[in-house]
Amino acid sequence: DAMVIQNPRYQVTQFGKPVTLSCSQTLNHNVMYWYQQKSSQAPKLLFHYYDKDFNNEADTPDNFQSRRPNTSFCFLDIRSPGLGDAAMYLCATSRDEEEQFFGPGTRLTVL
Amino acid sequence: SQQGEEDPQALSIQEGENATMNCSYKTSINNLQWYRQNSGRGLVHLILIRSNEREKHSGRLRVTLDTSKKSSSLLITASRAADTASYFCATDEGNKLIFGTGTLLAVQP
Structure with a gap:
């Protein structure tokens, strides 16, 4: 089945230790998104790739970076995780501005 | 920016009853979508x-x-x-989805 896959599902890191979350898709969608969702809050868009074009949200901290080496894969890099970065990170894909399909998420714990 | 406000924040009903959730938003939209999220999981698109x-x-x-x-x-x-x-409503802003605050629905068996 075509889908959005996120690895790992659970990630534990130490304060200040870089971490990378990955997302892959078999939908051949041209747009990929990264959202941050803290407990009991709505998902918040961090950035998205429209094809190869990177679009950063104005309030996304510099600590968060992203890479999209090809259509299928997109990575979220957190350079120096702080305690406040503990959250669920959701990847989503879409074809242009159509419906977004979400992965199961990666829950990040920062010790 | 948060576009949608949802109410109620939480709703508890008995199995078989109907559940109604409301969403208000601030700016003009092209479409509005509803998503569902089971605890600790990703979002599932319900309807646009x-x-x-x-x-x-x-x-x-x-x-x-x-x-x-x-x-x-x-x-x-x-x-x-x-x-x-x-359950979350979401409005579009170009490619961006702006989510509402969500309603937590509990259906008691």
Whole structure:
């Protein structure tokens, strides 16, 4: 089945230790998104790739970076995780501005 | 920026009852979408209603949209325990989805 896959599902890191979350898709969608969702809050868009074009949200901290080496894969890099970065990170894909399909998420714990 | 406000924040009903959730938003939209999220999981797309539509049905789901009031409602009929989840409305801003605050629905068996 075509889908959005996120690895790992659970990630534990130490304060200040870089971490990378990955997302892959078999939908051949041209747009990929990264959202941050803290407990009991709505998902918040961090950035998205429209094809190869990177679009950063104005309030996304510099600590968060992203890479999209090809259509299928997109990575979220957190350079120096702080305690406040503990959250669920959701990847989503879409074809242009159509419906977004979400992965199961990666829950990040920062010790 | 947060576009949508949802109410109620939490809703507890008995199995078989109907559940209604409301969403209000602030700016003009092309469409409004509803998503469901089970605890600790990703979001699942439920239904999309375009700005020129007033009502849409999908199975036990009924969505209405009132662009003059900038509001939408999601009705789940004949609820089941498996409907227990958080429900989010989301409005489009170009490629961006702006999510509402969510309604936590608990359906008691």
